[in-house]
Each structure stands twice: as C-alpha cells, then as structure tokens.
Amino acid sequence: MVSVEDIEKHLKEKFSSEDDKIKVIDESGGCGAKFLVAIGSSQFDGVSLLERHRIVNELLKEEISQIHAITLKTWTLKQYEEKINTL
C-alpha cells in the first residue's frame, strides 16, 4: 500500500531545496487509494502546466500505477503561498 510518507520521501529526492514546499494528503481516509499532492518549487518557474505534471508523473510513476487516483497541484513558490490555503 502506498502511504503519504512514501510519496513525500520520493518527492523530496527531486524537490530537495530548502525552499521547496511539499504537501501530500491521503484523501481516501488512510486507504492509500486517493492522494492530493501539492508542490511549490522554483523548478516550475516558466514551465507549462503540462510539463510540470509530466515531471511529477514521471517521478511518481511507481506509486501512480498502484493507487486509484491522484490530484496534482504543481505551483511556483509564489503560487504555493497564494493557493495552499485554498486546499
């Protein structure tokens, strides 16, 4: 079963800067089936939404193949500050 910790650990490998923000929520009530993943990073600056998602999809390939659904929020640091409280 995929856990919040599994995903966070994996994300930190790529989004390892001190400024990078990561938030992972298990929306399936602990069942490891549905996740919300929000990332705030300067690595997304100037990168299209599609490309941002592709980067995360590639990184979380293993996990995505095991879970039922995932919602991705791929934000620049500024966007993260603005939107993280809307989750």
Next chain:
Amino acid sequence: MANTVNTNEEFENILKDNKFLVVMFWADWSKPSTQIRDVFDQLAKQATSQANNKLVFLKVEAEKVHQISGRYNVKSVPTCIFLNQGKLVQSVVGANPSELALQTNNFSKTCDTAAAVVVEQQQSEEMINKIKLSQEEEKKLLNERIEKIINQSPVMLFMKGNPEKPQCGFSNKTVTILKDNGFEFGSFDILQDQAVRNGLKEYSNWPTYPQLYINGKLVGGYDIIKDLNEEGELIDLKP
C-alpha cells in the same frame, strides 16, 4: 494440449485435484500473448505425453477470468505462472519461449518428474524475433489508430464511460467543465478498449484518464483542465 479455463469455479476444482499447475495468461488484443499461448500448447503436449507427467497445463484469458489474474497479481500478458498446491513458485512474464521451456523443466524437477520439454534454440530465437516484429507492427498500427481517434474531433476527450454516463469522478467533472464552457467535443470510452487504454498512455506519455486533446495536442488531465478553467484560460483553447 493445454486446457482452457473459463471460470473461477473450474479453476478451483482443478486446484483441488491437482498439485502442480502451469497457467498461461493471454488476451486476444495482444498478438504476442496469442503467439506464446501457441508455444505453450506445444510445450504442454510434449510434457503431458511423457509417462510420469504430473503437470497440468492451463490457459486463461486474463480479463475474462479476472479473479484468477487478480489472485496471482498478473499485470500483463503474456504471463505464465507455476503453482505448487495453489502457491505461486515461479513466473515468466513476457514473450520468451526458451525461458518458458527452462522454467517448465525446472518446475517439473521440483515435482519429481522430468518434463524435459524442449524448445530448440533456433526455433526460440525465430519465435522471439517474429514476436518482436509483430509487436512493433502492432504498436505501429495501434498508434495509427490512436492518431485517427485523436483527430476524430477538434476537441477529443478520452474518458472512462461516456458524457451521458461517466464512470469516474474525474471524467465526470471534466465533462461538466467542457459543457459549462460551451465546448463541442467528441469522446472515447477507454473502458471499452484495452488496447487503446494502454496504448494511449504511452502515446501521450500520460499515465491517467481522462485525457483532453485539442487539435491533436494533449492539453492534460482533470487537474490541468480545472486549473485552466479557474484561470479563465480554458476558453481560449476552444477551436
């Protein structure tokens, strides 16, 4: 020849009376799996024609009898599994006739018989090449088919179910957003076509559904469509 198993009940009954099973999983939409299934039949014939054979060879259409595929975690076809009293002891995933023969022989040794099935090296290599070619051709044909479908309509939604009856929350919400924005769009139900369902993931380099294509280009999945909509940018994409 190997026997076909059509239901989970049949499988359970066979399991009750037989200790050593070799089970081949195939699907009609995968030509390599049907080719390996034919090799499997040959191996089964060889093994079962021997005097003290204890192995039972079975063929299962992976999606038709999904309880069995699910039970042994079969994720792709062709896959061949070796069961000792219902327990998985070995498996051969993918199209590899000589590996299949090797594992069959190993398995029979552990059951105190000597199946000694043989797939000649050359025959095996020829078969692997043949399968590789047909896999490449199949992929080419599939990609051509996918491209045709993508271009069926300027706005094309690959979803689970159809707009009148979506079969997934994300697909449902995507349809709603498109309709709210006055989009005219075509749709394709990927639940009805395994080949496209798997092939499009590779074609798009995108692992999930729904997938929205506009003028032949991938826009993205529900998250992206929702974001674009909230930013007021989705409507700009209308052809």
